[in-house]
Amino acid sequence: MSVFLDLNIISSHDKNKLRSIIETAAHLGYSTVAINYVVEPQKKKSEIPKPQSVSDIFEKFPVVQGKSTPIKVLNRLTIVASDASHFRPTNEYKLFDLVAVYPKTEKLFHAACMTFDVDIICIAVAEKQPFHFKRAPVNGAIDRGVFFDISYTAAIRDSSMRRYTIANATCLMEVCKGKNIIISSGAEKSLEMRGPYDIANLGLVFGLSEGDAKAAVSTNCRSVLMHGETRATASGVVYTMKKPHTLEEQIEDKPASKKAKTETA
Amino acid sequence: MSPELEKCPRSLLVCEKSNFMNEKSRHDIHVSKHSFNYKISVLIPECAVLPANISGVISNFSPYYLVRDLPVYELLQDKSHETVVQKGTVYAVSYNTKIDEDNSIALLPSGQLVLSLNKDAYEQLGLEGRPSLYNHRKAMRYVVTLNLRDKTLAPGTKRYQRVLSGLKDRLPLRYDFLFTEHNTDEDKTLYKLLSQYKPVEHKAVLSHHTLKNLPCPTLYPSDLQGTTLSCDPHSFLEWLGAVNLDISCENAADSFLSTYICPEPKSSVSQALLCTITGFISPEDVYLLLQELRKYFDEPKFTQWLSLTVHGFMDSPVSWGATEHGFLKGGENFYNLVCFKNQDYWLHMATGAHDGCPP
Numbered sequence: 001m002s003v004f005l006d007l008n009i010i011s012s013h014d015k016n017k018l019r020s021i022i023e024t025a026a027h028l029g030y031s032t033v034a035i036n037y038v039v040e041p042q043k044k045k046s047e048i049p050k051p052q053s054v055s056d057i058f059e060k061f062p063v064v065q066g067k068s069t070p071i072k073v074l075n076r077l078t079i080v081a082s083d084a085s086h087f088r089p090t091n092e093y094k095l096f097d098l099v100a101v102y103p104k105t106e107k108l109f110h111a112a113c114m115t116f117d118v119d120i121i122c123i124a125v126a127e128k129q130p131f132h133f134k135r136a137p138v139n140g141a142i143d144r145g146v147f148f149d150i151s152y153t154a155a156i157r158d159s160s161m162r163r164y165t166i167a168n169a170t171c172l173m174e175v176c177k178g179k180n181i182i183i184s185s186g187a188e189k190s191l192e193m194r195g196p197y198d199i200a201n202l203g204l205v206f207g208l209s210e211g212d213a214k215a216a217v218s219t220n221c222r223s224v225l226m227h228g229e230t231r232a233t234a235s236g237v238v239y240t241m242k243k244p245h246t247l248e249e250q251i252e253d254k255p256a257s258k259k260a261k262t263e264t265a
Numbered sequence: 266m267s268p269e270l271e272k273c274p275r276s277l278l279v280c281e282k283s284n285f286m287n288e289k290s291r292h293d294i295h296v297s298k299h300s301f302n303y304k305i306s307v308l309i310p311e312c313a314v315l316p317a318n319i320s321g322v323i324s325n326f327s328p329y330y331l332v333r334d335l336p337v338y339e340l341l342q343d344k345s346h347e348t349v350v351q352k353g354t355v356y357a358v359s360y361n362t363k364i365d366e367d368n369s370i371a372l373l374p375s376g377q378l379v380l381s382l383n384k385d386a387y388e389q390l391g392l393e394g395r396p397s398l399y400n401h402r403k404a405m406r407y408v409v410t411l412n413l414r415d416k417t418l419a420p421g422t423k424r425y426q427r428v429l430s431g432l433k434d435r436l437p438l439r440y441d442f443l444f445t446e447h448n449t450d451e452d453k454t455l456y457k458l459l460s461q462y463k464p465v466e467h468k469a470v471l472s473h474h475t476l477k478n479l480p481c482p483t484l485y486p487s488d489l490q491g492t493t494l495s496c497d498p499h500s501f502l503e504w505l506g507a508v509n510l511d512i513s514c515e516n517a518a519d520s521f522l523s524t525y526i527c528p529e530p531k532s533s534v535s536q537a538l539l540c541t542i543t544g545f546i547s548p549e550d551v552y553l554l555l556q557e558l559r560k561y562f563d564e565p566k567f568t569q570w571l572s573l574t575v576h577g578f579m580d581s582p583v584s585w586g587a588t589e590h591g592f593l594k595g596g597e598n599f600y601n602l603v604c605f606k607n608q609d610y611w612l613h614m615a616t617g618a619h620d621g622c623p624p
Binding site: 001003031066067068197200201215218 | 593
């Protein structure tokens with residue numbers, strides 16, 4: 001098994017709130033967390049936010065409980081898509097370590113599973129699933145290495161949402177047989193987070209086996225991170241890095257900018 | 266609700282009974298094989314004060330050392346090689362590393378260095394190992410065992426160079442380590458060896474308190490399985506755990522319902538001594554304590570039995586001998602000795618889900 005990761009901490013503009021959530025996560029034993037920027041293109045005036053630099057939040061990251069390494073913080077983008085035009089992979093997506101999509105219709109779910117360039121597909125937890133999961137797209141997603149994310153704080157907040165979460169999760173389990181599932185928090189407050197072993201037990205309620213439930217919080221999340229890293233590479237083997245230009249070089253480059261663009265390193 | 270939810274992760278309990286005086290008794294082997302112990306608890310019914318001989322033995326337990334940020338290749342270097350491997354009395358285990366999350370390292374006195382590595386570390390290190398027995402769908406954990414006493418791993422050989430270069434250059438692992446050594450002679454070889462890394466010496470911490478009016482099960486040495494006279498081992502161990510954690514077994518109809526009860530047949534004792542020793546305790550020290558506890562019955566006492574429980578580290582890579590140890594929902598690996606007046610004993614060895622069967 002690998003380290004425990006929580007890939008869904010809802011971002012907020014309040015730095016103190018974010019700090020307290022990350023401190024709670026480190027205290028509970030999570031080695032890596034991802035701050036989730038949720039974007040709904042349907043609403044007007046929503047553009048892809050630029051992820052705030054991780055070092056802005058903490059100067060010195062809190063140490064994970066029981067270990068001697070500090071917690072790692074990543075950035076994740078979730079697009080709430082109700083139309084195919086909402087998901088357009090642009091350069092802004094590249095600023096994020098992980099990209100997720102939350103499909104609202106069956107057609108979009110199918111497209112997301114088979115074609116979209118995402119790492120995570122979110123499952124509805126706060127409402128009844130408007131469509132059924134079909135085996136074909138789900139298996140297609142599993143083959144491509146895309147994971148399904150179930151967030152659990154809705155279940156903590158409200159009892160009717162708890163029913164929806166468990167119902168939707170068990171439907172998904174029947175189709176995917178416990179593969180490619182991650183369970184994450186979706187926490188907006190530090191009190192909404194729970195420890196990794198508790199979440200592994202919650203996985204049992206969803207219908208996962210013991211090993212699958214623990215993997216949903218550890219190994220599968222690590223696989224998602226790997227998938228996210230390889231999105232920026234060519235077949236996961238070659239990757240490019242922008243070489244920092246000095247000021248002089250920039251002035252010289254201007255006339256010749258039509259010939260050469262970015263250097264690869 | 267699905268039937269899956271009623272199942273718990275499996276646990277194993279091996280029970281043995283014999284007599285200390287019996288020459289074929291294997292209690293000494295079982296005690297010596299359980300290398301990494303972090304807690305001992307002793308329960309003596311009908312006793313108010315810790316006997317002087319027992320507290321004397323406990324205060325003479327060897328100290329243990331915590332070394333921060335020690336590079337692993339140091340355990341192989343020539344200087345350590347003599348002390349550590351040839352002498353064969355040093356126990357070392359990595360501290361603040363979780364067995365199911367990170368890499369965990371242990372050194373046994375038999376000269377075996379066990380590295381329990383996650384996939385990335387194993388692939389980077391490049392040493393030969395085997396996948397862990399407790400992998401789920403994908404192999405995420407690998408175990409590399411190096412026998413430092415093996416001639417092929419003697420300093421100067423090709424294989425030794427490869428291992429050393431792997432641990433130095435390819436994957437420089439540095440962890441906090443706990444060291445202990447049982448030495449009867451006064452020369453502090455281990456301390457001298459570690460002195461350049463600023464070891465912090467610790468002694469085992471003893472705490473004891475007397476419990477009043479405790480319902481205690483009556484145990485008969487002949488009936489280990491609990492069919493006729495005593496209670497069965499599971500209920501006994503459950504009750505023992507409850508006593509250690511100060512959980513009331515009255516089963517009174519309070520607002521909070523605790524359904525733990527003292528197993529029948531039981532009797533109420535007016536006082537019992539519960540003493541806990543925490544630290545990195547070597548098996549030799551455990552054996553000395555056991556000898557003293559056996560001597561407790563030399564004088565006539567009210568109680569028929571006393572119990573000694575030794576808990577192993579939850580995050581150590583091995584449990585008994587070189588059997589691999591893992592952590593699913595719990596990493597318990599402990600053994601419990603019930604010593605009787607007539608020098609009979611019961612030995613219960615228990616492990617959790619990701620663990621091999623105790624010997």
